[in-house]
Amino acid sequence: EDKVVQSPLSLVVHEGDTVTLNCSYEVTNFRSLLWYKQEKKAPTFLFMLTSSGIEKKSGRLSSILDKKELSSILNITATQTGDSAIYLCAVFPRRGRDDKIIFGKGTRLHILP
Amino acid sequence: DAGITQSPRHKVTETGTPVTLRCHQTENHRYMYWYRQDPGHGLRLIHYSYGVKDTDKGEVSDGYSVSRSKTEDFLLTLESATSSQTSVYFCAISGGGTEYYEQYFGPGTRLTVT
Numbered sequence: 001e002d003k004v005v006q007s008p009l010s011l012v013v014h015e016g017d018t019v020t021l022n023c024s025y026e027v028t029n030f031r032s033l034l035w036y037k038q039e040k041k042a043p044t045f046l047f048m049l050t051s052s053g054i055e056k057k058s059g060r061l062s063s064i065l066d067k068k069e070l071s072s073i074l075n076i077t078a079t080q081t082g083d084s085a086i087y088l089c090a091v092f093p094r095r096g097r098d099d100k101i102i103f104g105k106g107t108r109l110h111i112l113p
Numbered sequence: 114d115a116g117i118t119q120s121p122r123h124k125v126t127e128t129g130t131p132v133t134l135r136c137h138q139t140e141n142h143r144y145m146y147w148y149r150q151d152p153g154h155g156l157r158l159i160h161y162s163y164g165v166k167d168t169d170k171g172e173v174s175d176g177y178s179v180s181r182s183k184t185e186d187f188l189l190t191l192e193s194a195t196s197s198q199t200s201v202y203f204c205a206i207s208g209g210g211t212e213y214y215e216q217y218f219g220p221g222t223r224l225t226v227t
Contacts, residue, residue: 103155105153
């Protein structure tokens with residue numbers, strides 16, 4: 001059965017710390033991995049990763065995919081209270097008609113001022 | 114922001130009544146999805162559509178039906194609402210015409226069944 005597992009489930013750090021969130025997956029015919037940030041509303045798209053070893057970066061956030069290890073990490077440097085959110089990892093296992101994305105349960109990140 | 118709207122945004126209904134949630138997109142994307150999100154369960158797929166009149170079940174489809182008569186609209190119906198269907202419902206779309214594409218979410222509908 002296809003699955004996506006995120007760790008840790010929750011994390012509390014102080015403002016200014018660096019955090020690393022993990023996502024591992026077991027899917028058939030992997031196509032892409034996506035990261036989302038969810039505050040008190042709908043998830044907002046952060047990154048899409050398709051190739052191993054190529055880092056995607058946006059400000060203090062960065063992410064990289066390791067297809068050999070079937071995993072991805074999301075790094076946030078110099079965290080701010082506004083980074084407090086649930087971070088979701090999702091995988092598109094195949095293309096075509098059966099295009100069902102699979103979500104992990106998320107990592108709840110809380111940044112203390 | 115992707116052009117996705119959901120209606121209503123909030124609804125309170127009684128057990129046993131039918132409820133229909135609407136998702137409307139202006140992006141002409143092929144795929145549309147309905148999820149529910151509950152504490153401890155994350156996002157769970159209810160139904161999805163891969164084209165007009167083409168739909169399939171997700172992991173939590175019992176008690177729900179969907180219809181897609183136009184590319185832009187995807188309706189989710191609870192035939193007889195139960196308290197276990199109290200949740201936040203998100204619609205999402207994907208399929209922008211390239212090989213790799215993201216999935217974008219609507220603002221959500223908070224449904225309470227009393």
